[in-house]
Amino acid sequence: MEEDLFGNPVEGKPSGDRMPGTGGSLTDTEHAGAPLAVRLRPRTIDEIVGQQHLLAPGSPLRRLASGTTAMSVFLWGPPGVGKTTIASVVSQSTDAKFVEISAVTAGVKDVRAVLDRARKDLAKMVRTVLFVDEVHRFSKAQQDVLLPAVENRIVTLIAATTENPSFSVISPLLSRSLLLTLKPLTDDDIDTLITRALTDERGLHPTGAERFELSDDARTAIRQFASGDARRVLTYLEEAAAGAEASGETTITTEHVEAAVDRASVRYDAGGDMHYDVTSAFIKSIRGSDVDAALHYLARMVVAGEDPRFIARRLVISASEDIGMADPSCLQTCVAAAQAVQLIGMPEARINLAQATVACAMAPKSNAAYMGLNKAVADVEAGRGGAVPLHLRDAHYPGAKGLGHGKDYVYAHNQPHAIAKQTYLPEDLADARYYEPTEHGHEAAIAQRLPIVRKLLGRDG
DSSP: OEEOTTSOEESSOOOEEEOTTOOOTTSSOOSTTOOHHHHTOOSSGGGOOSOGGGOSTTOHHHHHHHTOOOOOEEEEOSTTSSHHHHHHHHHHHOSSEEEEEETTTOOHHHHHHHHHHHHHHHHTTOOEEEEEETGGGSOHHHHHHHHHHHHTTSSEEEEEESSOHHHHSOHHHHHTSEEEEOOOOOHHHHHHHHHHHHHSTTSOOOSSSSOOEEOHHHHHHHHHHHTTOHHHHHHHHHHHHHHHHHTTOSEEOHHHHHHHOSSOOOOOOTTSHHHHHHHHHHHHHHHTTOHHHHHHHHHHHHHTTOOHHHHHHHHHHHIIIIIGGGSTHHHHHHHHHHHHHHHHOTTTHHHHHHHHHHHHHHSOOOOHHHHHHHHHHHHHHTTOOOOOOGGGSOOOSTTTGGGTTTTTOOOGGGSGGGOOOSOOSOGGGTTOOOOOOOSSTTHHHHHHHHHHHHHHTTOOO
16 A cells, blocks of 8 residues: 555555665666566566466465465575566565565665564554565674564565575574575476567567567577576577667577677576585585586586685595595595695686596595594484593603503504504493495405404404
8 A cells, every 4th residue: 555645554556665775676667778577577476487386376475476475485596587576576466565675785774664664554554565685695683683573474574585595594584484495497488488578568679560580599599598597588588689670680590699698607606505506516426426427517616716715625525525545545636636726726726626526526435434423423422432541541741640541551563463452442432333444445455454453452342
C-alpha cells in the first residue's frame, strides 16, 4: 500500500521504497535506456525462466510471491540465475510495502532506519518485505541488527547472495530463514529466454519494421558464452543485435556474437562460493588421481586470477593429507612450488604449480598419517591418555632425578636395530594403534616393517 500525506495507508499498487543511499538493483530501472536484462525482467512468477524445482504449486517461493507467507528466505545461487528477479516479482505481486537496500552501500544506520520504519508501518497493519541484495557483504554487526526483526517478523526478509550462506551469514539469522538454492539456467531455459527477447514487446526492437532473427550457430555461441547466466545471455544478445543493426542487418550471426563477447568469461569469484567449489574440485581431482581434471581446475583458478600462494598452500596440504607416506617426495615438490611462487611470481609460477599438481595427482595415495592423527586427537579430546611414563620425562633440570624422571630409560641407539623395548604410550593407551599404513607406493615398505617394529617394542599383542 501507499500512504497519504498523513502517513495513512491507501489503496493502490505498492512501489519500491528506497532509503537514502541504500538503493540496489531494482531502483532507477524505469527509463528508456534500461538494458535488455532489465526490460525483460519477469513481472509474474510464471514468467520466471528456470528454477522449476522451486516453482511447484504451493512451494515457499509461490507462497511468498502471493503474499500468503511471511517466512524470510535466502536466495543463494551464482550470478544471473534470478535472485533479484524473484525479489522484483514479489515487489509487484504482494500488497506489502517493498523496501530494497544494497549491502554494498547500506550501513548499520541505514538498516536501523529501515527497521524502525517497518515497526511503525506494522502498527498500521502494513507489512514490509525487505530485499537485501548481496547480503554476504553485510558485516556481522549489520546482520545482528537484522536478527530481531526477522525473528519477530517485523519484516519479511528476502536476501540474495552468490556466496554460500553457511560461510557468510551468521547462524542465528540463517536458522530463522528458509534457504532456497538457485541453479544455473539449462540450454532449454536459455533458448526460452532468447526467444522471449526476440519476440516480446519489451525485447529487441530494430529501427526497421522487421524483427531480429538469430542464426542457429549464433544461438549456440550465446549458450556457450553465457554459462547458465541469464544476464549474460541478454547482455550478449543485446550487444550482438546492436552490431547487426549498425551493419544494416536483421539477422544476428556468430560473427556478431563473437564481436560482442571478447571471450567466454570464467565463472569464478575469488571471494565467493565458486572459489570454494573450484578449489574443492581441484583437490578432489588430485585425490582421485585424475590428472586431467586437476589441471583443468588449476587452469580455471589461474585464468580467473586466483592468488597463486593460495593454490600452493592447498597443494602442500594435499601432499600430506592425501598422499602422505605413499610418496613423501610430493611434499618436497609442493613446498618447492610454493617457494617458486614467492621467488618467481606469475605468470611463470603457474608452470611450477602445474608440476606440483601433476606430481600429486599421479602419486600413489594414502591418508594413513592423517587418519592416524585424527584417531589420536579423538582419544585426547575424549580424555584418554594418562601421565607420561616416568622414564620418558625430562630429567635435565635439578631435582628431576629425585622425582624418578628418566630412571630406567633405555637409549634406542644402543640397542639392536636402534629399537628399545620399553613403554612409550601412557598406560591407558597401551593397546592403541593409530597408524595403519596402506600397500600403496612407498608406504607398502612401511607396512611390512611396522609389525616387526611393534613386535620389537613389545607391542605386537
